[in-house]
Amino acid sequence: MGSSNGALGPVAVVGAGLSGLCLAQYLSRAGVDVHVYEKDPGPFVRRQGYRITADEHGLAALRASLPPRLYELVLATGGEPGGHFRFTDERLRDAFKLTFRSTPDGGRQLDRQVLRSSLLVGLDDRVHYGKAAASLRQEDGDELLLEFADDTSVRASLVVGADGIGSALRARIAPGGEPVSAGLAGIYGRTPLEQHGKQVVPDVLRTSGVLALGKAPGRSFFFTSMRFPEPPQAVFDRLAPDHKPPPCDDYVMWGLTLHTAEVPEEIRADPLGLRTLAARLAHGFHPLIARLIDTADDDATVLSRFVVGQRPTTWSLPRATLLGDAVHAMPPFGAHGGNTALQDAALLGRKLLDSQANGTSVAAAVAAYQTEMQRYAFKAVDSAAAMMRRLTTDGIQKWLMMRVLPKLHRVTVPETV
Ligand SMILES: Cc1cc2nc3c(=O)[nH]c(=O)nc-3n(C[C@H](O)[C@H](O)[C@H](O)COP(=O)(O)OP(=O)(O)OC[C@H]3O[C@@H](n4cnc5c(N)ncnc54)[C@H](O)[C@@H]3O)c2cc1C
Numbered sequence: 001m002g003s004s005n006g007a008l009g010p011v012a013v014v015g016a017g018l019s020g021l022c023l024a025q026y027l028s029r030a031g032v033d034v035h036v037y038e039k040d041p042g043p044f045v046r047r048q049g050y051r052i053t054a055d056e057h058g059l060a061a062l063r064a065s066l067p068p069r070l071y072e073l074v075l076a077t078g079g080e081p082g083g084h085f086r087f088t089d090e091r092l093r094d095a096f097k098l099t100f101r102s103t104p105d106g107g108r109q110l111d112r113q114v115l116r117s118s119l120l121v122g123l124d125d126r127v128h129y130g131k132a133a134a135s136l137r138q139e140d141g142d143e144l145l146l147e148f149a150d151d152t153s154v155r156a157s158l159v160v161g162a163d164g165i166g167s168a169l170r171a172r173i174a175p176g177g178e179p180v181s182a183g184l185a186g187i188y189g190r191t192p193l194e195q196h197g198k199q200v201v202p203d204v205l206r207t208s209g210v211l212a213l214g215k216a217p218g219r220s221f222f223f224t225s226m227r228f229p230e231p232p233q234a235v236f237d238r239l240a241p242d243h244k245p246p247p248c249d250d251y252v253m254w255g256l257t258l259h260t261a262e263v264p265e266e267i268r269a270d271p272l273g274l275r276t277l278a279a280r281l282a283h284g285f286h287p288l289i290a291r292l293i294d295t296a297d298d299d300a301t302v303l304s305r306f307v308v309g310q311r312p313t314t315w316s317l318p319r320a321t322l323l324g325d326a327v328h329a330m331p332p333f334g335a336h337g338g339n340t341a342l343q344d345a346a347l348l349g350r351k352l353l354d355s356q357a358n359g360t361s362v363a364a365a366v367a368a369y370q371t372e373m374q375r376y377a378f379k380a381v382d383s384a385a386a387m388m389r390r391l392t393t394d395g396i397q398k399w400l401m402m403r404v405l406p407k408l409h410r411v412t413v414p415e416t417v
Helices: 018-029 056-065 068-076 112-120 232-239 271-281 287-294 337-358 362-392 396-408
Strands: 011-014 034-037 051-054 083-088 094-100 108-111 133-138 144-148 153-156 158-161 180-192 208-213 220-226 251-259 302-308 320-322
Touching (some): 011 018, 018 337, 068 112, 112 232, 302 362
Antiparallel strands (some): 083 094, 180 302
């Protein structure tokens, strides 16, 4: 399966997450022989972060990568566009709020599992599960040998590591780019939105993400609702009848930030232990927050450690590259990680197809992608890291947001909720 310098394919993408599937969609649409290798045994074996806020960059990338019908599916299964992001004190009194445009392509909440289901449509025979990439070797000529933990291997003319924060390929493709621990983490949970016939989040926060800053260093509580305008199953029946997303009802996704050292080793993978710790550390926050933690789904609480990606200094293989968290992991402040990952996929897809059209080399397309990607992606990393520092360390900004600004605003959520 050798290839001349300009030929593209076969392409091996490692990781069937957001960026890997988006790139596979882009390339397979253009008739490129692309295959995705995913270490999980199936598409929905883990809860993958529940929902993401797709911004205009993420949506533009999806629009560029997907056939129009699938993009329509993504929009139709997402929350309503527009809304607010509120910074509040512990008692949910507004410090200030950002407002987002309510246009058809404006940012919106997307459930991650449903988005993944949309991204999988049409790729059935191209995604291979139970394939954990272990190593990558340059063979003679342009060919690369991608080896898996199960002792199998495939040859490809381009290998793309889209295997997330713990990337197995990063050290081989971009040595020295290991992300650095931020010393902070989030306990994330998911709570049914509808409880006893009523919505647990009051209507005033219907389309708001909320970040409530706590008094303790590093402490904050984030929550936002995922409301499906129509059951995703029904939208799939209409637009992609051969596929089904996992069952899902409206929910609230929440996260409590803390110092990693505050989480005892023995509960780090224990949902109930994590939820109990979150409830204890959220003492003093608004009663709505206590309620969200107390009524969370039993098995859905997870710990995520925050890391800050480092700019690669070397790209060691001209026909191998990285996308998304594998190269520019960032703490979840500003909601840029997934959007930037999608942006990478669309950019690399475009550069590769342009190179085919212009007769220029795949290696040059990869290099051009890397240069452009590093510019916007590390800007996003820097901004997320700076926002994390400002919001989690005591300083004038946090003091203003917690002690001064909330006193100037009316109560947003009554304490009796
Ligand atoms: C709770 C939470 C909330 C978030 N909210 C937002 C948000 O609102 N907006 C936003 O933009 N971002 C958000 N993010 C960040 C976003 O989820 C990530 O940046 C995004 O998923 C990165 O996409 P990716 O394709 O790089 O990696 P992933 O989506 O993580 O996919 C990586 C894939 O690679 C697979 N894999 C790993 N190792 C191997 C291997 N060795 N071989 C084969 N496969 C492998 C994994 O199983 C996985 O399927 C959030 C993150 C978290 C944790």
